[in-house]
Amino acid sequence: MKKLLAGILGFLFLITPVLAANPIEAFASNLKGAGFILVLLWLLTLAIVYGVLAHVNIPKSMTARGVISIAIAFLVLLAAAGKPAEAAFIQNLVTAAVLIAFGMLIVLIFLEMVGQRGIFEKHPRFFAGAIILLVILIFIGAGGLGIINIPSISISDPILAILFFLVVMGVAVWVMFRETGGKV
Numbered sequence: 001m002k003k004l005l006a007g008i009l010g011f012l013f014l015i016t017p018v019l020a021a022n023p024i025e026a027f028a029s030n031l032k033g034a035g036f037i038l039v040l041l042w043l044l045t046l047a048i049v050y051g052v053l054a055h056v057n058i059p060k061s062m063t064a065r066g067v068i069s070i071a072i073a074f075l076v077l078l079a080a081a082g083k084p085a086e087a088a089f090i091q092n093l094v095t096a097a098v099l100i101a102f103g104m105l106i107v108l109i110f111l112e113m114v115g116q117r118g119i120f121e122k123h124p125r126f127f128a129g130a131i132i133l134l135v136i137l138i139f140i141g142a143g144g145l146g147i148i149n150i151p152s153i154s155i156s157d158p159i160l161a162i163l164f165f166l167v168v169m170g171v172a173v174w175v176m177f178r179e180t181g182g183k184v
Contacts, residue, residue, distance in 0.1 A: 038081050046073040085146065092142035100134055 031037075050069040059065060079090035111119055120127050145151070 038077060041080055042073045042077045045076040046070060049073065085143070089143045089147055093138060093144070096138040096142055100138060 046069050049072045050065055053059070053065040053068060054062075059068075075090055075093070079087045108120075111117075139145075
């Protein structure tokens with residue numbers, strides 16, 4: 001058996017001059033040409049993100065950890081192998097997500113300082129909806145619509161100010177009705 005394998009390997013060395021010169025370099029070059037580096041980058045990102053999520057045990061579901069890990073690994077792959085527009089999208093997405101997370105942490109600190117403990121536990125659906133809305137807005141703001149070939153939405157400053165005003169007015173009306181028990 002060893003003689004047969006040695007004969008096959010010797011035959012391959014003779015008929016392939018590139019392999020006869022430096023077989024390891026040719027093998028690495030072939031793997032690089034096939035996109036193996038990107039596969040390794042994807043697998044490494046998947047393993048690291050899943051490992052960190054499993055270590056801190058967030059979220060509790062292993063399936064959710066897997067989905068989050070796969071999504072982040074594909075985002076890294078998109079940034080590494082994509083065009084400059086995709087890399088800019090990933091950069092904007094990560095920057096906005098970090099800023100939003102930092103802002104939420106500051107709000108949480110202020111709520112704890114004024115004695116509003118457990119507000120997230122009291123209103124989980126409201127905060128889940130707010131986080132989903134923030135994720136959608138971050139995706140749109142980072143240029144995600146251009147990535148999936150949907151025409152971009154142009155929101156000017158006056159429209160943004162009007163939307164902010166309407167949200168504040170809606171919250172004020174909600175608070176007033178809540179205090180009066182729905183009586184006008």
